[in-house]
Amino acid sequence: MRELAKHAQAPLGSTYHYFPGGKSQLAAEAVRFAETLTVRKLADGLAAGPVAALRSFTDIWRKVLLDSDFRAGCPVLAVAIEDPVDDDRPQRAAAAFENWTTLLARSLRDHGADDVDAQQTATLIVAAVEGTVAMCRVERSTRALDQTVDKLEFLVRSVTTN
Incomplete structure (x- = not known):
């Protein structure tokens, strides 16, 4: 909470005013924000197909x-x-992962993947991207993300027909 106040250049008391539940409430709001942002961006990509998504x-x-x-x-x-x-919070995180996976799987099915391939590929995408984000942070490079997305794109193309 102190780091948030420092980053926002706000008094610590103001931070607790907006997040009276402290770190727990802040984490829950961060999950909600990330899920909403991701769903919105995914929806934009989904309109153009699973590779764009x-x-x-x-x-x-x-x-x-x-x-x-x-x-x-x-x-x-x-x-x-x-x-x-x-x-x-753990249930919110699980729901966010499930929501992203469901959106991706639906797009894969809509573009020719069978149910099993769609679900497995969507799960792999979410898991792989989440893992590579952590790798990128410690490596201070997008190398892992770039390599992973290239291979995932190949996989998406292999399970879809259009």
């Missing part, structure tokens, strides 16, 4: 990494790997 999905995280000088990543992943807590 894949590129939209990865472009979000590339921008986050580059704009933050590799200090920021995906808040959904951060919440997902925390020790279990007594609030609904």
Whole structure:
């Protein structure tokens, strides 16, 4: 919370005014924001097909990494790997991952993938991108993301017909 106040150049008391639930509320809001932003960007890409959706999905995280000088990543992943807590943050993180996977799988099915390939490929996309974002942060490079998206694009093209 102190870092947020410092970054926002706001008094610490103001931070707690807007997030009276402290770190827990801030994390929940970050998950909600990331899910909403990702769904909106995915929807733009999905209109052009699953390859464009894949590129939209990865472009979000590339921008986050580059704009933050590799200090920021995906808040959904951060919440997902925390020790279990007594609030609904883990369920929110799981729901965000599921939502992204469902959107991608639907697009894959709409473009010729069978149900199994669509679900497995969508799950792989979300898992691979989330993992490579973490790798990019520690490597301070987008190399892992670039290589992963190239291979995922090849896979998407192989399971779809158009």
